[in-house]
Amino acid sequence: MIYMERHNHREYSEEEKAGKNVVCLSMDLIGSTKFMLGLTTPQQDRFNRSLVKQIRPHIEKLGLTDSLVKFTGDGWLVLTDNKPNKIQVLCCLATIMANKFQEEMSEYTEISMDRIPPLRLAICTGRDVCVELPPGNQDWVGDSARRATRATGWCKENEIVINDSIREVAFRDFLITPVTEKDHIKPDKWEEDFRVHTLGKLKPEAAADSEAPGYFVTTLETIGKKEEANEYSLMVSEHLEAKASKLGIDEIERKKILRYWNQLMSSISDSSTARKILKSIQDAGLTPDIFTYNMLIKKTRDYDGAKAWVDTMREEGIWPNVVTYNTLIDKAPSYNEAKALVDTMREEAIKPDDFTYNTLIKKAPDYDEAIALVDTMREETIKPDIVTYTTLIKKAPDYDKVNALVAMMQEEGIRPNVFTYSELIDKAPDYNEAKSWVYKMREEVISPNVFTYTRLIKKAPDYDGAKACVETMREESIWPNVFTYSELIDKAPDYNEAKSWVYKMREEGIKPNIVTYTTLIKKAPDYAKVNALVAMMREEGILPNVVTYNTLIEKAPDYDEANVWMETMKEENVQPDIFTYNTLIKKAPDYDEAKALVGTMRRESIQPNVFTYNTLFSKDISMVLADDVLKWYLAQKYHPPQPIQAAIASYRKRHCLDQALRLALSYPHLQAARKLIREHATEALAYFRRISNLDPEHPNADYALGITFVELGRELEAIPHLQKALELATADRRKKDIEDRLLRIDRKLSNK
Incomplete structure (x- = not known):
């Protein structure tokens, strides 16, 4: 037996060391040897590591962290x-493992579920003694593990058997039937003859018992029986309500009942069931407390609903605490909303903590705002931690700031962890710098993991560099996962090479995911292969997401075909984003069609960006007057000047010089306008002078004339026009631009 993991570190009493009754859950993988021999080395390593990942959250969720857990080579022993109550909890753990082990191991290992071995499970009691093993680890040795291990021999696939001692406790809560040789095969090793029984489904009556702990509901939720979990929760709630409504119950008992209700509420995930439980509490005449409302807020998906619970709390005279606000801040839809909550906390004399600030920093719109929050943390004597710094590194706009943050961490004695280093690798300006962080990790005895190497592969300058990273990973027994392979596919020089990595993935039992297929579609050399890949995805139950559809729209041979993909994504409730529309606008056959798409974007609350307008104005706009283009564009909520350059270029391409000059009149400072002025100086001067003569107070004419003379090297002639333009200017940005131009002219003339 190999000691694998010990959750409790308490000292055992002399009585315990002398011997006591212990309960053991034995879980044995059926046919594990044959299964493991059929795996590649990477698959074996991934499977072994995943055994711990799979069982750990269930042990923690069921409150078994004080138990002794060890790996036997073919499965697990859990002793407590x-x-x-511990017997009931072990029965719940066994039920979860029997129902979820194969499914969850398939997800962790990316090996198909039908290949994952089923389990045999047995729970038995026995007299054990506590012994101490080198180097000081304690273990239970005796009858419980031996009996449970032998009893698994009676099991069919994913069946649970128990001995009489377990039956005496579990029969109230689970359906139990005797095991006989008529319906089971007796194990070859059955030296100690004792009766065994099969542990079946949880009884509804168990959950209806007002003393039933929340782990019954947790078990039902975990094995996918959410409706039953909700029904049972409400049954329990009804019993608690009946008990709480009895006359003569003192305050201590009422508080105890409320605690049961809170435990029940914490064990369910469905917010509507939680609300019904709240009603039972109120109908019984009990007042929900801060814990009740904090759970309701946490279980409410949308921010407005969560805030409504806070209003209800206040109406009942229950004031939010830091946990309430931290939950709300995490749900806040924007940074400004989250920051307003922190201001409210302070008004109510609730001090933000490190979780508050780390959540706020994560939501900050940019690095400067995030740094300002860290300064506020320090003022409030809250020390930034590894989470704070890792988030800051992720937000840092340049590599110098990244290095400054690392230096700051070192000064404060905060050591980067594997997640910090992954962010540092991601921020590195090139591959060699990224590799230097991996060397630094090793110096600090931090082992790179699959995510470290996946980010390094992304930084690789070429395909050979990416492949070299994979070889290094394998040498260190770090095996690529689906994301690693997706990066390799992206780095592959052509479609056939990319596809070879998909074959390699499948050989190692790793299923391609949506990222894999989307990257492969991007590499596809023709539209027929694109459609074949989509069909393959759907056969494997992988539905395209918005990124996939954006790639499909880009790959479409024409606008009509692109529109088909747009309709399909809407039918599948995949919401288009800015990239979807930008790609569709690019494919639009003319300006009017593209402009109509911009209107659709606005109606769907998708804000067009610079690329949207650049693409729109790159269309043939020769049949549209520049005045109409400007009138429409300036009416848009967001209308940066840069896209006007695309419109100027479009008019020039179609030899519409007069329309191009009209745009240059309003935006003479743009590079495209200045180029137009230099190449058509005579026409530009004539056009701008005509405008100035018609309207001496025109807001743009003198500004355009001044810039024209500067571009032609005639600075002295530019000065009066720029001075007049400065008098006419109303916008601060234009005033600053004109002042800067006059200053440069003055310096230039002074140097002559």
Whole structure:
């Protein structure tokens, strides 16, 4: 037996060391040897590591962290005190493992579920003694593990058997039937003859018992029986309501009942069931407390609903605490909303903590705002931690700031962890710098993981560099996952090479995911292969997401075909984004069609960006007057000057010089306008002078004339026009631009 993991570190009493009753859950993988021999080395390593990942969250969720957990080579032993509630909890763990082991191991290992071995599970009691093993680890040795291990021999696939001692406790809560040789095969090793029984489904009556702990509901939720979990929760709630409504119950008992209700509420995920439980509490005449409302807020998906619970709390005279606000801040839809919540906290004398600030920093719109929050943390004597710094590194706009943050961490004695280094690798300006962080990790005895190498592969300058990273990974027994392979596919020089990595993935039992297929579609050399890949995805139950559809729209041979993909994504409730529309606008056959798409974007609350307008104005706009283009564009909520350059270029391409000059009149400072002025100086001067003569107070004519003379090297002639333009200017940005131009002219003339 190999000691694998010990959750409790308490000292055992002399009585315990002398011997006591212990309950043991034995879980054995059926046919594990044959299964493991059929795996590649990477698959074996991934499977072994995943065994711990799979069982850990269930042990923690069921409150078994004080148990002794060890790996036997073919499965697990979980040993704990022989107390009724611990027996019930082990029965719940066994039920979860019997129902979820194969499914979850398939997800962790990316090996198909039908290949994952089923389990045999047995729970038995016995007299064990506590022994100490080198280097000081304690273990239970005796009857419980031996009996449970032998009893698994009676099991069919994913069946649970128990001995009489377990039955005496579990029969109230689970359906139990005797095991006989008529319906089971007796194990070859059955030296100690004792009766065994099969542990079946959880009884509804168990959950209806007002003393039933929340782990019954947790078990039902975990194995996918959410409706039953909700029904049972409400049954329990009804019993608690009946108990709380009895006359003569003192305050201590009422508080105890409320605690049961809160435990029940914490064990369910469905917010509507939680609300019904709240009603039972109120109908019983009990007042929900801060814990009740904090759970309701946490379980409410949308921010407005969560805020409504806070209003209800206040109406009942229950004031939010830091946990309430931290939950709300995490749900806040924007940074400004989250920051307003922190201001409210302070008004109510609730001090933000490190979780508050780390959540706020994560939501900050940019690095400068995030740094300002860290300064506020320090003022409030809250020390930034590794989470703070890792988030800051992720937000840093340049590599110098990244290095400054690392230096700051070192000064404060905060050591980067594997997640910090992954962000540092991602921020590195080139591959060699990224590799230097990997060397630094090793110096600090931090082992790179698959995510470290995946980010390094992304930084690789070429395909050979990416492949070299994979070889290094394998040498260190770090095996590529689906994201690693997706990066390799992206780096591959052509479609056939990319596809070879998909074959390699499948050989290692790793299923391609949506990222894999989307990257492969991007590499596809023709539209027929694109459609074949989409069909393959759907056969494997992988539905395209918005990124996939954006790639498909880009790959479409024409606008009509692109529109088909747009309609399909809407039918599948995949919401288009800015990239979807930008790609569709690019494919639009003319300006009017593209402009109509911009209107659709606005109606769907998708804000067009610079690329949107650049693409729109790159269309043939020769049949549209520049005045109409400007009138429409300036009416848009967001209308940066840069896209006007695309419109100027479009008019020039179609030899519409007069329309191009009209745009240059309003935006003479743009590079495209200045180029037009230099190449058509005579026409530009004539056009701008005509405008100035018609309207001496025109807001743009003198500004355009001044810039024209500067571009032609005639600075002295430019000065009066720029001075007049400065008098006419109303916008601060234009005033600043004109002042800067006059200053440069003055310096230039002074140097002559």
